[in-house]
Amino acid sequence: MSNHFTRRVIKRGELANRTGCNLETIRYYEKIGVMPEPARTEAGHRVYDGDQERRLRFILRARELGFSIEELKGLLTIVDSDHLACGEVYELTQAHIADVREKITDLRRLEKTLSTISAKCARGNTPECPVIDALFA
Amino acid sequence: MSNHFTRRVIKRGELANRTGCNLETIRYYEKIGVMPEPARTEAGHRVYDGDQERRLRFILRARELGFSIEELKGLLTIVDSDHLACGEVYELTQAHIADVREKITDLRRLEKTLSTISAKCARGNTPECPVIDALFA
DNA sequence: ATAGGCTCTGTAGTAGGTACAGGATCAAGA
DNA sequence: TCTTGATCCTGTACCTACTACAGAGCCTAT
Known part of the structure; x- marks a missing residue:
């Protein structure tokens, strides 16, 4: 593990547990471009920070509310632009x-x-x- | 075309037109076993009779009413058994x-x-x- | 005879994931 | 330090219920 200044990060399994999202679904969301490509450890393991966890929760909530992936992408574009x-x-x-x-x-x-x-x-x-x-x- | 005693039959395209079912869906229903394998012309073209048209209409209506394919299969089993x-x-x-x-x-x-x-x-x-x-x- | 419409087959694509195989890696106990 | 079991990686197949397409063969009217 790097140094004292490293932000707290979690791996895919923990992200799945914390959000209730299926493990494989996270990878799927990355593949279809609604989750960003995360940082990796030297061994290639994905690491996520708080922002990414918040984004995943946003995605899951939008899906829960019945927004399709396409609609969700629309929402995310707006979220990602600096002025809402x-x-x-x-x-x-x-x-x-x-x-x-x-x-x-x-x-x-x-x-x-x-x-x-x-x-x-x-x-x-x-x-x-x-x-x-x-x-x- | 065979003889005077041949029952009136139609091909896949006409069955699709008459029932409003997509052409390919008919083949799909055959594949998954909800439509029986139809008779064929010498050249291998599918031919359907009135019974088969009625069966397809039944299937389409059940689907319209939101029965899943599995539920539909249940209905068809009952329909196919002599006593309902x-x-x-x-x-x-x-x-x-x-x-x-x-x-x-x-x-x-x-x-x-x-x-x-x-x-x-x-x-x-x-x-x-x-x-x-x-x-x- | 030929044009264009129909039919045939197998396969791939759709949404929105889920599951698995076969490896590599990590963490904790002996 | 070694080992064991959990976790991670990748690619790919599977799910529902269709729909679409490519490339071939057939059918009918002119």
């Missing part, structure tokens, strides 16, 4: 909210269809099945 | 409805979070951005 363009982030978020609302609408319609079909079921072992019939219709 | 076990189909459908409801709940929570965050936005080009901040939190 709040307007752009707002647009991106609104677009994402619209997506989510559309999905909810679709799923509600689906749920209704399934419930309607299912409600007709006699639940016996009769040869007629309204679910199957509905699927054949 | 209505109870089993009911169970499968209920489980699927539960899934859909869970997804809706998740998305609603997500939408709320995003809206709350987004509502704090001043929409200016200020350096502080509540969306970014929330993601970093």
Whole structure:
């Protein structure tokens, strides 16, 4: 280990443990360019600092909130630029909210269809099945 | 073309057109075993009859309703057995409805979070951005 | 006969990861 | 100091559910 002035760094396994991210996913995020290439030890082991841990948490949170990788890249571009363009982030978020609302609408319609079909079921072992019939219709 | 007694058959392209299914997807469904291997012309071209068209429509509808391929296989097993076990189909459908409801709940929570965050936005080009901040939190 | 449309096959690509094989390296105990 | 087991490295294959393409063969109308 280098000297007293070295910042505290962690390796991939610890980063994974601390963030709850899968070990391999970290490498994947590096590959697709959302995580920067980290420093390496002499033996080639990746080392991460606090900034990189914060960035990974940001990524994980954005993914949790359903932002696609492409949308996430948009957010990261803004984050990485020195002046934060709040307007752009707002647009991106609104677009994402619209997506989510559309999905909810679709799923509600689906749920209704399934419930309607299912409600007709006699639940016996009769040869007629309204679910199957509905699927054949 | 064979004789007068040959049932009306269509080729892959027409089946795709009639059902709205992608051409390649038909071959894919054959590969994964949800569509049967069709008859072939002497030159090796696939030919489909009415039963097979109905089966494909069934598959497409089940997929539209959000059944996974695995769930679909379950449905098809029941369809293929001579006596339709209505109870089993009911169970499968209920489980699927539960899934859909869970997804809706998740998305609603997500939408709320995003809206709350987004509502704090001043929409200016200020350096502080509540969306970014929330993601970093 | 030939043009252009269809079909065939196998394979690669998509999103967003996850898993594994076969090595190298590190840290801690005997 | 040696050894053992955990961790790390790389590349690649796998997952779902398709979709797209290349290069070949076939089919039909003119």
